[in-house]
Amino acid sequence: MKIALFGASGATGRLLTRRCFDAGHQITALLRHPETFPLRMLVRAVPGSAFDPVAVAQTVAEADVVLSALGANSLRKEDVLERAVPLIVTAMRQQQVRRIIVLGSAGAKPDALDKQPAWRRWVVEHLVYKTLLKWPVASQRSQYATLSASGLDWTMVMPPMLTHGRGRGQWRVDPDALPPNASRIAREDVADFMMRQIESTEWTGRAVYISW
Numbered sequence: 001m002k003i004a005l006f007g008a009s010g011a012t013g014r015l016l017t018r019r020c021f022d023a024g025h026q027i028t029a030l031l032r033h034p035e036t037f038p039l040r041m042l043v044r045a046v047p048g049s050a051f052d053p054v055a056v057a058q059t060v061a062e063a064d065v066v067l068s069a070l071g072a073n074s075l076r077k078e079d080v081l082e083r084a085v086p087l088i089v090t091a092m093r094q095q096q097v098r099r100i101i102v103l104g105s106a107g108a109k110p111d112a113l114d115k116q117p118a119w120r121r122w123v124v125e126h127l128v129y130k131t132l133l134k135w136p137v138a139s140q141r142s143q144y145a146t147l148s149a150s151g152l153d154w155t156m157v158m159p160p161m162l163t164h165g166r167g168r169g170q171w172r173v174d175p176d177a178l179p180p181n182a183s184r185i186a187r188e189d190v191a192d193f194m195m196r197q198i199e200s201t202e203w204t205g206r207a208v209y210i211s212w
Ligand SMILES: NC(=O)c1ccc[n+]([C@@H]2O[C@H](COP(=O)([O-])OP(=O)(O)OC[C@H]3O[C@@H](n4cnc5c(N)ncnc54)[C@H](OP(=O)(O)O)[C@@H]3O)[C@@H](O)[C@H]2O)c1
Pocket: 006, 007, 008, 009, 010, 011, 012, 013, 030, 031, 032, 033, 048, 049, 050, 051, 069, 070, 071, 072, 073, 080, 103, 104, 105, 106, 136, 140, 159, 160, 161, 162, 163, 187
């Protein structure tokens, strides 16, 4: 398939790039710095920013599926998803590309903690979502709002904390809330799950939690 990939140079994006290439897909990646992207030989690079509607449209052109692992480079207010996701949705509508699979985050929806014990709900809600991760969570809520109103065939994959370690090849998936005592999952496993959604309609039009 022809894949349009946003955030290819990020920690999860690099894993997605490698997996898409190994699966035989053709990858077009929007990159701010294609010259320093270690996997540049595996992709057709569109140089530019996800805030540039022309570069976004060039990336999406002729794609069968859009994948995004976009995110801010800090915990400060950067509005990456607030600005980029509406541009991606607009480009997809204009070019009649329907399928998009994005990396989200567990804080994107208010039901995230419904299956956690009360103490953990309080800690995560007050010490993490409302303080440390205030801006990333706001961005993910914006991404969810944009996608769920898009009319596209979207899937938002919502992990808790991401780790750099080896994947386990197994995970818990729940459309209603983070599974009980969910706390982390490796980016490798999230990338594998996102890849599986390319050929699956199981979670189309849904945001789905994933965790070890
Ligand atoms: N860290 C966690 O524990 C955690 C947990 C749950 C969910 N998440 C979510 O996962 C997502 C990605 O996480 P990650 O750690 O894999 O990513 P990351 O390493 O932070 O990479 C972010 C990617 O977004 C790209 N990007 C940012 N602004 C851009 C712009 N204006 N134009 C083009 N590309 C842009 C970056 O490109 P450059 O290389 O050019 O900067 C990079 O490729 C985030 O949305 C985050 O909220 C994270």
